[in-house]
Amino acid sequence: MSQIIIFGLHGLTYAGLLFLIASGLTIVFGMMRILNFAHASFYMLGAYLSYTLFLKTGHFWVCLIVSPALLFLIGVLVERVLIRKVHSLGLVYDLLLTFGLGYVLGEIVKWIWGTMPLSVKVEGFLAGSLTLLGITYPVYRLFILLVALGIGIGLALILFKTNLGIIIRASVDDSEMCNALGINIPLIFGGVFGFGVALAGFAGVMAGPLLTISTDMANMVLLDAFVVVIVGGLSSLGGAVLASLIIGQLQSFGALLIPEVSMVLIYVLMALVLIFKPSGLLGKKG
Amino acid sequence: MSAQASELMMIKGIHLDCSGLQVLKGVDLRVAKGQRHALIGPNGAGKTTLFHIITGSLTPSMGQILYKGGDITDLTVYDRNRLGIGRSFQITNLFPNLTVFDNVLAGVQACHGLRYNLLRDPRKITEIMEKTEAILEWVNLIHARGQFARELPYGEQRALEIGLSLSTDPELLLLDEPTAGMSREDTRKFISMIDKLTRNLTLIVIEHDMDVVFSLASTISVLHYGTILVSGKPEEVQNDQRVKDAYLGEDE
Amino acid sequence: MKQTFYYTAGGVVLLCLAPFIIGEVYLNLLIEIIIYSLYALSFNILLGYGGLLSFGHSVFLGVGAYVTGIILLRAPDFPFLAVILISGLGTLVLGLGLGSLLLKQTGPAFALLTLAFNGIFATIAIKWKSVTGGDDGICIFRPTINLGAILLDTTDVTVFYYLCLVLIGGLTFLLWRFTKTAMGHTVLLLRENEGRMPFLGYNPALARLILFTLSATVAGIAGSFYMLFFGTVAYNIIGVEMTAIALLMTFIGGVGMFFGPLLGAAFYTYVQNLLSGITNKWPFFMGIIFILMVLYQPKGLIGIFSGLVSRIGSLKRRTSQEPHSGGPIR
Numbered sequence: 001m002s003q004i005i006i007f008g009l010h011g012l013t014y015a016g017l018l019f020l021i022a023s024g025l026t027i028v029f030g031m032m033r034i035l036n037f038a039h040a041s042f043y044m045l046g047a048y049l050s051y052t053l054f055l056k057t058g059h060f061w062v063c064l065i066v067s068p069a070l071l072f073l074i075g076v077l078v079e080r081v082l083i084r085k086v087h088s089l090g091l092v093y094d095l096l097l098t099f100g101l102g103y104v105l106g107e108i109v110k111w112i113w114g115t116m117p118l119s120v121k122v123e124g125f126l127a128g129s130l131t132l133l134g135i136t137y138p139v140y141r142l143f144i145l146l147v148a149l150g151i152g153i154g155l156a157l158i159l160f161k162t163n164l165g166i167i168i169r170a171s172v173d174d175s176e177m178c179n180a181l182g183i184n185i186p187l188i189f190g191g192v193f194g195f196g197v198a199l200a201g202f203a204g205v206m207a208g209p210l211l212t213i214s215t216d217m218a219n220m221v222l223l224d225a226f227v228v229v230i231v232g233g234l235s236s237l238g239g240a241v242l243a244s245l246i247i248g249q250l251q252s253f254g255a256l257l258i259p260e261v262s263m264v265l266i267y268v269l270m271a272l273v274l275i276f277k278p279s280g281l282l283g284k285k286g
Numbered sequence: 287m288s289a290q291a292s293e294l295m296m297i298k299g300i301h302l303d304c305s306g307l308q309v310l311k312g313v314d315l316r317v318a319k320g321q322r323h324a325l326i327g328p329n330g331a332g333k334t335t336l337f338h339i340i341t342g343s344l345t346p347s348m349g350q351i352l353y354k355g356g357d358i359t360d361l362t363v364y365d366r367n368r369l370g371i372g373r374s375f376q377i378t379n380l381f382p383n384l385t386v387f388d389n390v391l392a393g394v395q396a397c398h399g400l401r402y403n404l405l406r407d408p409r410k411i412t413e414i415m416e417k418t419e420a421i422l423e424w425v426n427l428i429h430a431r432g433q434f435a436r437e438l439p440y441g442e443q444r445a446l447e448i449g450l451s452l453s454t455d456p457e458l459l460l461l462d463e464p465t466a467g468m469s470r471e472d473t474r475k476f477i478s479m480i481d482k483l484t485r486n487l488t489l490i491v492i493e494h495d496m497d498v499v500f501s502l503a504s505t506i507s508v509l510h511y512g513t514i515l516v517s518g519k520p521e522e523v524q525n526d527q528r529v530k531d532a533y534l535g536e537d538e
Numbered sequence: 539m540k541q542t543f544y545y546t547a548g549g550v551v552l553l554c555l556a557p558f559i560i561g562e563v564y565l566n567l568l569i570e571i572i573i574y575s576l577y578a579l580s581f582n583i584l585l586g587y588g589g590l591l592s593f594g595h596s597v598f599l600g601v602g603a604y605v606t607g608i609i610l611l612r613a614p615d616f617p618f619l620a621v622i623l624i625s626g627l628g629t630l631v632l633g634l635g636l637g638s639l640l641l642k643q644t645g646p647a648f649a650l651l652t653l654a655f656n657g658i659f660a661t662i663a664i665k666w667k668s669v670t671g672g673d674d675g676i677c678i679f680r681p682t683i684n685l686g687a688i689l690l691d692t693t694d695v696t697v698f699y700y701l702c703l704v705l706i707g708g709l710t711f712l713l714w715r716f717t718k719t720a721m722g723h724t725v726l727l728l729r730e731n732e733g734r735m736p737f738l739g740y741n742p743a744l745a746r747l748i749l750f751t752l753s754a755t756v757a758g759i760a761g762s763f764y765m766l767f768f769g770t771v772a773y774n775i776i777g778v779e780m781t782a783i784a785l786l787m788t789f790i791g792g793v794g795m796f797f798g799p800l801l802g803a804a805f806y807t808y809v810q811n812l813l814s815g816i817t818n819k820w821p822f823f824m825g826i827i828f829i830l831m832v833l834y835q836p837k838g839l840i841g842i843f844s845g846l847v848s849r850i851g852s853l854k855r856r857t858s859q860e861p862h863s864g865g866p867i868r
Contacts, residue, residue: 029646033646034646035646035647035649035650037593037649037653082829082833085833086832086833089836092585092589092591092645093832093836095591095646095649096591096785096789096832097829097832097833099593099782099785100785100825100828100829100832101829103782103821103825103828104822104825104826104829107819107821107822107825108822111819111822219657219778223654223657223658223661226650226653226654226657227654229650230647230650230651230654234646234647234650263661263665267658270654271639274639274640274642274643274651275639278642278643341737342736343736362736362741363736363737364735364736364737364738364739364740364741367736367737367738367739368739372737373737379731379733379734380731380734381726381727381730381731381734382730382731383730384726384727384730388723388726391723392723392724392727392738393738393739395720395723396738396739396740397739400720401720401721401724401739401740401741401745402720402721402724402744402745402748403719403720403721404716404719404720404721404748404752405719406719406720407718407719407720408719408720408723409718450734450738451737453738454738454739
């Protein structure tokens with residue numbers, strides 16, 4: 001019984017991580033209709049930056065704050081200099097650009113940090129385990145879960161309950177009108193994109209202590225994140241939550257019960273969703 | 287001639303709900319063969335939406351469309367086109383980086399059954415080439431055949447728009463505000479061109495310009511906030527009190 | 539247009555004489571370029587002509603290579619041509635299947651899906667050890683061609699070179715002819731204004747599927763040649779890198795122009811060979827060139843080249859985005 005709970009918790013933790021990664025992608029696409037193929041690389045950059053920061057300061061908390069902040073700035077810069085230029089050329093070009101960017105970023109990371117896997121360790125309270133109701137579980141995993149929950153709720157609140165959220169959503173729906181109303185559209189777009197990138201970097205920092213930091217990490221977890229986005233629906237945050245939960249549990253129990261086939265399981269799920277509901281579980285068409 | 291034989295299209299009880307809003311509330315329309323049918327009404331009344339439903343881009347929540355006696359309500363857009371329904375768009379909808387010639391060729395080759403053919407070159411088929419050139423002559427674009435559609439001035443783009451809609455040899459042609467954005471002078475020339483070209487077709491035209499409507503149409507239907515207010519000969523419609531109150535009283 | 543013909547004819551003649559002009563090392567490089575050209579060509583048909591951006595193109599290259607490898611591993615004397623054809627057939631079927639599934643989405647969603655499937659197939663390639671050889675991959679020898687009276691030793695560079703030239707050249711010619719057919723025209727409609735197509739009697743989904751399948755088949759054949767040339771294949775052929783290479787080559791050469799990918803493949807292969815001796819950061823530079831091309835010169839090398847020529851010579855100002863659009867009489 002306790003085994004099941006533990007694996008259930010594993011599933012939830014992984015779902016939390018997946019949500020952290022996927023949400024940035026979903027927000028940027030939902031808000032700006034830009035699919036940021038460099039999302040993976042920003043995630044990786046965030047993790048690697050946290051490694052260096054950890055080396056310099058020895059404090060995980062510093063990494064958690066500074067790394068995403070740096071990535072926010074990078075994101076804003078990228079949006080200003082590159083994305084804006086290409087946005088007017090038509091849909092394919094911004095996909096190509098972000099893809100090329102991701103590629104180059106991957107190379108830069110290899111250049112600066114080399115190709116050997118690195119590790120970040122948490123200490124103190126976070127490194128321990130918690131025992132509750134007879135079940136012992138690593139604190140850090142629970143931390144991921146809580147953070148993911150917090151961010152999810154925070155995002156929902158900001159977007160749907162605050163003025164800022166209304167402005168952002170309106171800018172996306174009808175940017176010309178908002179421009180006419182005096183809302184600074186370029187600022188908002190820059191901010192949203194920067195935020196999406198920062199979120200990716202934040203996920204990278206969070207993932208560091210759990211998984212090893214390597215140049216492969218982008219590909220590994222990201223495939224699952226893509227599946228989350230496809231299954232959940234491209235611009236739906238709720239869909240990302242739902243899909244993360246499903247996939248998290250599938251991965252966890254799949255690895256437990258049918259290890260050889262477990263990888264294929266989520267892809268079968270994706271294929272099924274594609275056949276029966278191509279816009280994703282909670283997505284809308286177009 | 288019995289009523290059924292001369293009827294090309296019959297629209298029965300079309301309803302369309304869009305996220306709770308009732309856009310079309312029971313539209314009935316009868317289009318006779320060879321008719322020059324104008325569809326007028328205030329902005330937002332649902333005229334273009336009705337076009338979408340006739341061509342198949344939108345599915346009605348209720349109702350039926352009969353064409354040449356057959357029920358086409360469930361047919362795809364392209365199947366309807368192959369049955370002879372053509373359409374032009376209010377906002378120019380061309381292939382921007384293709385030449386004027388290639389734009390029209392697209393429709394003509396399809397009409398001749400060459401849609402996905404991996405072997406035959408449409409430019410080597412005399413019939414197709416002649417038809418394409420003929421259409422370009424009709425819309426006075428033969429001189430621009432090698433220009434890219436995006437390079438054309440607005441008036442010529444509108445002409446190409448008409449040319450495209452004619453390229454599939456339609457029996458029923460739906461024109462959505464063909465003279466949108468044109469000056470009075472250009473409008474008159476344009477309409478006279480359309481008049482000549484569509485002598486053998488059945489026409490449904492959405493128009494706001496009343497001069498155009500009265501010079502072109504043999505029948506007028508007024509769409510007023512989701513239903514047909516009145517449908518009949520121009521004089522009847524002009525003198526109908528309901529129409530006067532709702533629509534024609536204002537200056538266009 | 540006459541100019542293109544002369545350039546092409548000249549190029550073909552040079553290619554035929556190549557084994558007598560350049561040494562074996564460069565001949566091998568040339569074969570590599572020819573094979574990559576086919577791969578990039580198949581990608582350009584999809585992206586430049588049809589406007590479909592797929593990040594999973596390397597799947598078809600890989601499957602073509604693996605099918606060839608698996609067949610020749612079990613039956614080393616399998617006929618040369620037959621192996622290539624079967625690989626092509628395999629990717630045709632796969633393209634049809636995947637296409638029907640993936641093409642339900644368009645634009646970014648489609649691109650994302652292809653990327654996801656790329657990852658899936660890469661994983662399958664690693665995990666399905668019994669068939670794909672897992673991490674190690676597959677190694678084979680090129681089968682000799684037995685034409686009854688003549689025995690062609692395909693391990694001879696010159697022989698293999700001419701085989702590639704003839705076969706791939708022929709396929710390239712067929713593809714060029716394809717761009718002139720009705721379907722070749724329809725594909726442009728997909729790129730230019732898919733929305734209008736149904737109103738002209740086209741089913742755009744069907745058009746997309748046919749295009750995708752065609753592109754996949756050609757990529758699969760390129761994969762088969764890849765396997766025959768290198769003699770070895772591993773799971774990284776299906777990686778994102780390989781797809782990136784197709785993108786790079788197509789863009790650097792000039793997307794939407796028929797000969798763009800050929801130039802791009804030549805440029806990429808040559809520069810890669812050159813730079814990889816100097817620095818192992820060459821992928822970075824390739825990436826930068828790519829980004830610059832996307833931002834400033836989507837017409838790629840061909841754009842730059844024809845731009846130069848038109849400034850020197852008296853080429854008409856009308857450099858089109860796809861070469862054969864124009865009046866019927868030229």
